[in-house]
């Protein structure tokens with residue numbers, strides 16, 4: 001199996017020859033004379049986890065390791081895990097076991113498990129999977145060096161890598177809301193057998209080496225880590241710690257450097273990007289950050305994901321509407337629309353409040369693309385509450401929508417709630433909701449036929465080499481539908497990472513077909 005999902009594409013910090021396995025053919029002069037350790041990564045879960053993988057790869061590369069995409073060639077395999085829901089945990093365990101086979105029957109000498117699963121089941125992983133040599137939690141990314149047996153010594157002075165400056169993060173402020181929740185035990189892991197007592201507190205900065213695993217033209221920037229919200233179905237606050245933001249200047253410096261290196265699209269991420277800056281007293285921090293990023297000349301698109309519904313301010317909407325480079329795109333996970341379910345989820349809000357808020361978003365940003373996600377089958381969800389959600393979806397007319405089946409999380413407070421629904425009923429409801437959205441999406445996509453957009457060409461389609469594939473500003477990387485290109489002017493030489501004007505010629509339920517003009 002290839003070490004999947006990580007197409008190491010280099011970053012502005014790196015010499016051009018340092019591209020995963022390609023570097024083996026042409027090692028940089030400052031590498032140690034002894035054969036470099038080959039390290040392969042499997043990164044599971046969300047883009048936030050991907051950035052952690054990129055940071056760990058950067059740290060390892062700076063210490064002299066060579067990255068490989070092939071598990072068969074790796075001396076060390078790192079699995080960066082996800083623990084969001086049961087199916088993600090299962091996928092993580094399956095992947096660890098799959099990679100363990102490269103140690104027992106292959107070349108690998110070390111297997112390291114990192115990420116959210118470690119924060120939840122640290123001791124159990126080591127006990128139950130003896131092939132695992134070391135675990136690295138979400139707050140201890142720098143430990144990847146000692147886990148692989150590499151030194152953390154700074155690189156030689158002529159190194160292409162900058163020196164990690166973790167001191168910048170040693171004293172982190174916090175939000176009053178987070179402190180209050182901490183006092184109420186929101187972040188406690190006492191009942192979790194085998195979890196370390198210390199909550200993760202790490203946050204990378206612009207001086208941390210990082211190797212992009214995304215295509216060269218796009219990058220994620222993690223602007224904050226952790227979460228202070230009390231959602232009863234979620235253990236991310238216990239896994240990732242209290243909310244903390246990166247310094248404003250650090251985010252800007254990183255974005256400028258990425259843009260200089262060829263990145264044209266930046267997607268800001270964090271568990272909750274709309275709280276950005278509150279921990280160091282910044283009001284409307286996300287809006288200010290977007291404004292500043294939009295002024296970086298070489299960037300073409302800037303967007304952010306994961307807005308918390310009641311943290312969307314007028315200033316944020318005005319800022320999106322007022323800057324061409326800020327994509328008119330918002331991802332606001334609402335989780336449900338029935339006020340009683342939302343109350344049990346400890347999130348607040350309800351269909352009426354949300355509809356008013358959506359109307360305001362669309363008034364302020366007329367070409368807004370709106371994405372959301374829901375959890376279906378929360379404990380005690382009645383037919384009536386589910387119908388409220390269905391009615392809301394029909395009325396809100398989202399451009400993109402995801403629906404997760406509720407699954408019990410040991411350690412989340414919803415675990416103790418009564419009236420659990422059967423997995424079969426939950427799946428029935430999830431499919432029903434997705435069926436409603438499919439019709440909405442089909443209608444919305446059909447309405448785009450004939451319209452012209454800027455298209456970021458990504459390259460050959462994954463589905464067939466006869467088609468090209470790209471995205472418009474309506475499509476966030478990796479989560480939304482696709483735009484297939486089946487027509488272009490004579491002599492057209494496609495350049496992945498370039499922007500082209502296109503016209504939509506066909507629409508499917510979720511995907512579009514376009515021709516390059």
Ligand code: SF4
Pocket residue numbers: 227228229230231234235236237271272308
């Ligand atoms: S906002 Fe809620 S669902 Fe999202 S990470 Fe925070 S606690 Fe979890």
